[in-house]
Amino acid sequence: MSFFENFGKYCLLVFRTFKQPGRNKFFREQFFRELEALGLGSIGIIAIISLFMGAVIAIQMAANIDNPLIPRETIGYATRESVFLEFSSTVVALILAGKVGSSIASEIGTMRVTEQIDALEIMGVNSASYLILPKITASLVINPVLTLMSMFLGIFGGYLACLLTGMLDAPSYLTGLLFEFRPFNVVYSIIKSIVFAFIITSISAYRGYYVEGGSREVGENSTKAVVKASIAILFWNLILTRILLL
Amino acid sequence: MIEIKGLYKRFADKDILTDVNLTFEEGKTNLIIGQSGSGKTVLMKCAVGLEIPSQGEILYSGRAFTHASLEEKMAIRKEIGMVFQGGALFDSMTVEENVAFPLRMFTDMAKSELEDRVNFCLNRVNLNQAHSKYPAEISGGMKKRVAIARAIALNPKYLFFDEPNSGLDPRTSLVIDALIQEITQEYKTVTIVNTHDMNSVLEIGDHIAFIFKGNVVWTGDSNSIIKAQVPEVRDFVFATPLMKKMFK
Numbered sequence: 001m002s003f004f005e006n007f008g009k010y011c012l013l014v015f016r017t018f019k020q021p022g023r024n025k026f027f028r029e030q031f032f033r034e035l036e037a038l039g040l041g042s043i044g045i046i047a048i049i050s051l052f053m054g055a056v057i058a059i060q061m062a063a064n065i066d067n068p069l070i071p072r073e074t075i076g077y078a079t080r081e082s083v084f085l086e087f088s089s090t091v092v093a094l095i096l097a098g099k100v101g102s103s104i105a106s107e108i109g110t111m112r113v114t115e116q117i118d119a120l121e122i123m124g125v126n127s128a129s130y131l132i133l134p135k136i137t138a139s140l141v142i143n144p145v146l147t148l149m150s151m152f153l154g155i156f157g158g159y160l161a162c163l164l165t166g167m168l169d170a171p172s173y174l175t176g177l178l179f180e181f182r183p184f185n186v187v188y189s190i191i192k193s194i195v196f197a198f199i200i201t202s203i204s205a206y207r208g209y210y211v212e213g214g215s216r217e218v219g220e221n222s223t224k225a226v227v228k229a230s231i232a233i234l235f236w237n238l239i240l241t242r243i244l245l246l
Numbered sequence: 247m248i249e250i251k252g253l254y255k256r257f258a259d260k261d262i263l264t265d266v267n268l269t270f271e272e273g274k275t276n277l278i279i280g281q282s283g284s285g286k287t288v289l290m291k292c293a294v295g296l297e298i299p300s301q302g303e304i305l306y307s308g309r310a311f312t313h314a315s316l317e318e319k320m321a322i323r324k325e326i327g328m329v330f331q332g333g334a335l336f337d338s339m340t341v342e343e344n345v346a347f348p349l350r351m352f353t354d355m356a357k358s359e360l361e362d363r364v365n366f367c368l369n370r371v372n373l374n375q376a377h378s379k380y381p382a383e384i385s386g387g388m389k390k391r392v393a394i395a396r397a398i399a400l401n402p403k404y405l406f407f408d409e410p411n412s413g414l415d416p417r418t419s420l421v422i423d424a425l426i427q428e429i430t431q432e433y434k435t436v437t438i439v440n441t442h443d444m445n446s447v448l449e450i451g452d453h454i455a456f457i458f459k460g461n462v463v464w465t466g467d468s469n470s471i472i473k474a475q476v477p478e479v480r481d482f483v484f485a486t487p488l489m490k491k492m493f494k
Contacts, residue, residue, distance in 0.1 A: 023351060115334035122294050122406075123348050124323035 010206045016128040017136065017202075030134035038100050038135065038201075039142030043149070045099065046092055050083075050150040053091070054157025057082050062167040075168050076158070076176020081185075083154035089189040090237050092150050093196035096143070097229040101204040104135055105225035108208030109218035117209070132205040136198060143197035144190045151189070188244050195240060196233050203229040247271055248293065248404060248436050253302030255288050255460075262288045263460045266302070272403070273434045275427055275450045279442055280457035281482060286440045289457065290408055293438065294328060295319055306404065324352060327397030327435075328406040333389035335381040335396070341368070342377040345395045352400060367395040371425060387418035391425070398429060405430070407439040411446055423449045442482075444489060447471060456482070 001009075061075045108131055111117050120127040155177065162168040207225035211217050248270040255263040263285045270276040278286050291297040293304055295311065304311045306322050314322070335344050345364045349355055355363065368374065371391040376384050384392070390410060397405060407426060411419040427450045430437040439446065447454060451468035458478040466474060471483055472493050484490050 026351065110337075114332060114337070115330045116336055118296055119328065119330060119334040119336075121296065122323055122326055122328045123351065124320045124326075125351060126320075 009210065010202070013128055013132075013206050013209060014202055016126065017132045017205075019126070019129070026130065027134060030130070031138050034134045034138035035142055037103075038139050039146065042096060042099060042142075042146060045095065046146050046150050047153055049095060050088065050092070050153035051157040051160075053087055054079065054083055054154030054159075055161035056157075057087070057154070058158030058161040058173075059165065059167070062162075062165075071176075072168055073172050073176035073179060075162065076173040077179045078176075079158040080155060080177050080181070083151055083158070084185045084189055087154055088147050088150035089192040089196065090233065092147060093143075093193065093200065093233050094230055096146075096196075097200045097204075097233060098226050100139070101200050101225045101229045102222040104201060104204035105208040105222040106218055108132075108205055109211035109221050110208075110215075112209060112211045113214055113218060128209065132202070132209070135205060136201045139197040139201045140194055143193045147189055147193040148186075151186070188240075191244065192237065192240050195236055199232045199236060200229045203232060247305075247307055248438070249305040250289075250293065251303045251305070253289070253292060253304070254300045255285070255292055255297065256300040261460055263292070263299070266457075266460075266462055268455050268462060268465075270436050270438055270453065272436045273431060274437070274452040275430050276436070276438045276453045276455070277447060277451045278438065278440045278455050278457060279447055279482070281442065284457045285460040286442075286457055287408065290406060290438065290440045294326060294406055295323065324400065325403040326406065327400070327402035327404070329390065329393040329397050329408065329410055331409040331412055333381065333386075333393040335389055335392055337381050340378050340380055341373070341384065341392050344381070344392055345399055348396065348399050363399065364395075367399050368392075370398065370429075371395045372421075386413050387415075387421070390414065390418075390422055394422075394425060394429070398433070401433065403435060405435045405437045407437070407441075409441060409443075410439060411441065411443045416445065419443065419445060420449070426450060444483065444486070447483075 058075055058079045061078045065072070065074055108117075111131070117127045117131070120130060159170065159173055162173045163170060204225040207221040207228065208218075211221045250266055250268045253263055253266040254261070266289060278289060280286050288297060292299045292312075299312055303313065306325070309318070309322060311319065311322055335341075336347065339347065342364055345367050346360055349360050349363055368377065371394050373388060373391045373395065376388060376392070381389055381392070410422050410426065414422065423446050426437060426439060429435065439450070441447070448468050448471075451471070454466055454468065454471055455462050456464040456471075456474075456476070456479050464474055464476045464479045471479065474480060474483070484493070
């Protein structure tokens with residue numbers, strides 16, 4: 001199937017997802033279930049990765065700043081910029097594309113090959129809306145929260161690295177952190193996390209929804225979902241950075 | 247009544263169904279039979295709207311279905327119950343939740359009323375012990391019965407069964423066949439069963455359509471099929487040594 005055919009089918013599915021929502025009580029139940037599965041289930045991995053990456057970024061900055069003309073506070077400043085601008089939104093989104101994306105694609109794909117989606121359709125239920133809308137909305141809500149959490153832990157990881165290695169004292173790190181702080185960078189990161197949340201859930205759901213075959217095809221489509229979502233994230237990262245920062 | 251008029255279905259360049267004309271009446275168990283790959287499943291999928299026919303029309307009690315708007319289709323689908331080959335139970339829900347699903351989705355029943363209806367449907371299919379079990383924890387025959395209970399929960403006018411006896415032992419198959427016939431007569435549903443099980447054909451076939459390479463080549467009932475002179479039908483009916491021994 002060509003790119004344009006796939007894109008057309010994807011747009012139609014997204015349109016159908018938002019066109020005819022099911023009953024509110026079902027949506028509420030599903031929404032909170034997805035919030036738990038997609039959000040709370042990802043807190044652990046995001047926390048660990050953010051903490052360590054923040055620490056690594058700080059150490060790398062320290063290792064590369066050996067010019068006496070560059071103040072040591074730059075370590076805090078550069079760690080903040082790296083974490084806020086790129087790591088907590090884009091890298092975390094790529095991690096979520098792998099974790100959440102494959103889970104969504106395989107869940108919906110299994111429902112497709114075991115005729116559960118057909119059963120929903122025959123009952124008169126808009127299966128796209130019933131299955132996909134709660135995942136998208138839960139993701140749109142929880143991803144910015146995960147991003148904010150990642151920012152905090154990334155900065156904290158850098159702080160711990162400075163303290164534990166003795167490469168920089170705490171006041172200097174904090175001074176660097178606050179140097180030329182632009183609140184818009186946080187907004188920029190949150191906007192990206194919202195767009196990436198939509199990309200991850202909708203592309204993964206699309207790959208799962210149109211699976212044909214059996215368990216092997218479900219596995220293949222889960223992998224494709226991760227790959228396509230990751231590429232889309234990188235592409236939109238470029239577009240959003242160009243629009244929002246320049 | 248369900249009427250299928252001049253139905254064609256083509257995949258790429260291959261004709262799967264060719265000029266199918268059939269009428270299914272209420273209170274009767276209508277069987278669609280034929281060899282594997284003859285087009286039975288495609289016909290059923292066209293009938294319920296999971297496939298779009300290349301040509302032709304399907305009428306539900308006079309209401310056009312094939313070319314209806316999505317809203318009209320959804321309205322008709324609420325009157326349809328379907329039991330899939332593998333049951334198609336929602337694996338994240340218990341037996342009870344599966345049966346309650348259409349009731350919760352389309353009615354405003356109070357909790358107690360809903361529980362009563364779920365219990366009634368599960369009792370009707372003789373399943374009283376598995377309410378809180380998940381589909382993965384019950385047998386194939388039980389899954390079929392749960393699927394039937396779910397299909398009748400909303401008192402459908404039209405019931406579809408896709409290979410209801412596949413993967414079941416002969417005794418369980420008889421139980422499922424009996425259940426299909428009882429429900430059809432009790433609720434006066436238009437019941438369409440897609441099968442190649444000869445036991446079902448002889449036991450419950452009030453009206454039988456034989457499909458061969460996408461064409462309806464014979465129609466009749468469970469008594470007349472034994473005497474059918476169409477070669478394809480005879481090949482199908484007397485394919486097993488047991489049938490040859492019994493009737494030839």
